[in-house]
Amino acid sequence: xxxxxxxxxxxxxxxxxxxxxxxxxxxxxxxxxxxxxxxxxxxxxxxxxxxxxxxxxxxxxxxxxxxxxxxxxxxxxxxxxxxxxxxxxxxxxxxxxxxxxxxxxxxxxxxxxxxxxxxxxxxxxxxxxxxxxxxxxxxxxxxxxxxxxxxxxxxxxxxxxxxxxxxxxxxxxxxxxxxxxxxxxxxxxxxxxxxxxxxxxxxxxxxxxxxxxxxxxxxxxxxxxxxxxxxxxxxxxxxxxxxxxxxxxxxxxxxxxxxxxxxxxxxxxxxxxxxxxxxxxxxxxxxxxxxxxxxxxxxxxxx
Amino acid sequence: xxxxxxxxxxxxxxxxxxxxxxxxxxxxxxxxxxxxxxxxxxxxxxxxxxxxxxxxxxxxxxxxxxxxxxxxxxxxxxxxxxxxxxxxxxxxxxxxxxxxxxxxxxxxxxxxxxxxxxxxxxxxxxxxxxxxxxxxxxxxxxxxxxxxxxxxxxxxxxxxxxxxxxxxxxxxxxxxxxxxxxxxxxxxxxxxxxxxxxxxxxxxxxxxxxxxxxxxxxxxxxxxxxxxxxxxxxxxxxxxxxxxxxxxxxxxxxxxxxxxxxxxxxxxxxxxxxxxxxxxxxxxxxxxxxxxxxxxxxxxxxx
Numbered sequence: 001x002x003x004x005x006x007x008x009x010x011x012x013x014x015x016x017x018x019x020x021x022x023x024x025x026x027x028x029x030x031x032x033x034x035x036x037x038x039x040x041x042x043x044x045x046x047x048x049x050x051x052x053x054x055x056x057x058x059x060x061x062x063x064x065x066x067x068x069x070x071x072x073x074x075x076x077x078x079x080x081x082x083x084x085x086x087x088x089x090x091x092x093x094x095x096x097x098x099x100x101x102x103x104x105x106x107x108x109x110x111x112x113x114x115x116x117x118x119x120x121x122x123x124x125x126x127x128x129x130x131x132x133x134x135x136x137x138x139x140x141x142x143x144x145x146x147x148x149x150x151x152x153x154x155x156x157x158x159x160x161x162x163x164x165x166x167x168x169x170x171x172x173x174x175x176x177x178x179x180x181x182x183x184x185x186x187x188x189x190x191x192x193x194x195x196x197x198x199x200x201x202x203x204x205x206x207x208x209x210x211x212x213x214x215x216x217x218x219x220x221x222x223x224x225x226x227x228x229x230x231x232x233x234x235x236x237x238x239x240x241x242x243x244x245x246x247x248x249x250x251x252x253x254x255x256x257x258x259x260x261x262x263x264x265x266x267x268x269x270x271x272x273x274x275x276x277x278x279x280x281x282x283x284x285x286x287x288x289x290x291x292x293x294x295x296x297x298x299x300x301x302x303x
Numbered sequence: 304x305x306x307x308x309x310x311x312x313x314x315x316x317x318x319x320x321x322x323x324x325x326x327x328x329x330x331x332x333x334x335x336x337x338x339x340x341x342x343x344x345x346x347x348x349x350x351x352x353x354x355x356x357x358x359x360x361x362x363x364x365x366x367x368x369x370x371x372x373x374x375x376x377x378x379x380x381x382x383x384x385x386x387x388x389x390x391x392x393x394x395x396x397x398x399x400x401x402x403x404x405x406x407x408x409x410x411x412x413x414x415x416x417x418x419x420x421x422x423x424x425x426x427x428x429x430x431x432x433x434x435x436x437x438x439x440x441x442x443x444x445x446x447x448x449x450x451x452x453x454x455x456x457x458x459x460x461x462x463x464x465x466x467x468x469x470x471x472x473x474x475x476x477x478x479x480x481x482x483x484x485x486x487x488x489x490x491x492x493x494x495x496x497x498x499x500x501x502x503x504x505x506x507x508x509x510x511x512x513x514x515x516x517x518x519x520x521x522x523x524x525x526x527x528x529x530x531x532x533x534x535x536x537x538x539x540x541x542x543x544x545x546x547x548x549x550x551x552x553x554x555x556x557x558x559x560x561x562x563x564x565x566x567x568x569x570x571x572x573x574x575x576x577x578x579x580x581x582x583x584x585x586x587x588x589x590x591x592x593x594x595x596x597x598x599x600x601x602x603x604x605x606x
Binding site: 008009010012013016017020021022024025027028029033034036038039040043045047048049050051052053055056057088089091092093094095102105106109110112113116120121122123124125126127128129130131132133135137139141143 | 311312313315316319320323324325327328330331332336337339341342343346348350351352353354355356358359360391392394395396397398405408409412413415416419423424425426427428429430431432433434435436438440442444446
């Protein structure tokens with residue numbers, strides 16, 4: 001979710017639409033999901049949406065088209081995970097060109113169904129329209145306990161930076177095989193207090209910058225600590241390639257030490273990759289042995 | 304909302320996705336919005352989405368492009384109205400081709416903003432992606448009091464059939480100028496008890512058939528009672544053209560007489576156009592003087 005891309009028009013669109021003026025909108029445009037207080041005592045509602053388009057985010061001519069449906073649903077469920085929440089229901093809009101064969105469309109929907117069943121989510125509506133290009137636009141409604149919601153804006157000096165899995169090389173094949181880190185996120189918010197969280201879609205560096213900008217802090221990544229996926233051809237892909245759909249989060253130093261102490265015995269494996277070293281400014285450095293380089297927020301550009 | 308179109312694939316998609324198995328989904332695919340019981344004491348949540356695509360539902364090359372944004376938002380708000388509810392928040396996915404100019408995209412968003420401000424709705428998220436065709440996919444979250452929600456399935460024998468305004472001729476120009484009948488719908492559910500409701504997007508006859516099928520009843524429309532819009536070139540357009548975005552609803556005979564008695568003094572004007580004449584079967588007839596013709600569910604085909 002969140003209007004993506006380095007594209008000045010998007011900022012102009014945001015400026016037209018912002019600010020949110022409804023009191024029940026706790027967090028509007030600018031996080032992985034929006035947060036709505038609809039009147040529940042203990043929970044907020046989460047709302048998000050994502051689009052994927054043929055030729056941009058997937059290719060229609062792949063052998064297993066169920067992966068297209070899996071990706072469409074996976075990326076939006078990943079947004080819910082990044083808030084610490086869990087999904088309830090989806091709407092699915094399909095833009096379907098004439099050249100799409102019925103069986104292929106069914107394959108795509110079976111790919112959705114796989115994740116729906118896995119996470120107990122229902123498709124409750126949507127729209128199917130003719131279109132010159134195949135697109136899938138999925139919106140999600142989820143929930144999160146009020147005291148457990150995690151935004152991008154809470155990272156503090158001395159917090160440690162963590163990821164939920166190895167990064168890099170996703171675009172060679174893994175990027176369609178999205179496994180939203182909902183169980184991992186729920187485990188995290190139930191046992192720890194992440195101060196900020198995002199899912200890695202644009203790349204570690206770019207998505208970390210989203211946290212740094214919202215939190216107004218400076219971070220240092222430690223090169224040797226970054227888990228590089230076996231699919232990566234180059235370790236820099238772990239920094240910049242994106243579409244990993246792992247969780248990137250910050251934990252206080254105390255909680256980080258508690259997590260380190262139990263690592264190996266935890267249900268899920270998390271990797272500490274750096275620290276928040278300062279507040280009051282935005283910046284990112286990469287420590288490589290005794291050297292330290294500044295990093296800029298380039299990365300895979302989706303738009 | 305609701306997966307539309309006479310297209311066997313859509314039925315197959317539905318069959319893959321159905322049934323909804325979550326207990327909190329009161330109404331899933333198949334009404335104007337889905338109805339979720341998320342744990343509020345007095346209200347249900349409404350969820351819906353709609354897509355519009357360049358060359359299918361609008362033309363990018365029109366003088367006033369704000370109407371494109373207005374339509375995208377209007378149709379989904381109209382879905383909320385058709386449930387008797389009111390909208391809270393939207394997500395907007397935009398698929399944007401390279402040939403779209405920034406100023407035009409802003410115009411489109413200003414068209415959205417017009418309806419957002421009118422109905423106190425926030426855009427709280429979305430996704431902007433590159434696409435070979437311009438599309439707008441909008442999802443909505445709304446609310447409705449539990450005892451006021453109106454489905455398509457409640458029409459009963461002897462109910463009268465009503466519409467909220469003149470029909471026909473919309474596609475010549477009015478179809479972009481969507482004015483979601485939210486105030487009308489709220490007035491209705493607060494002062495009467497509609498037994499079934501839908502918004503007219505596919506055409507009076509087709510959309511009435513949706514009510515008749517869900518309610519398992521037979522209806523008779525009275526030709527002379529159907530209000531024909533001045534834009535219509537032919538009275539049959541009132542039956543079949545669609546994109547009127549007026550409310551089509553049924554009221555018990557008693558309530559209908561009560562409405563008739565106060566017509567003219569009510570805040571909004573509604574038009575009685577026929578009656579539910581039988582139950583236990585599905586059918587539709589048009590009474591024209593002493594003649595009576597069966598009608599079939601043809602109409603403007605969106606898909």
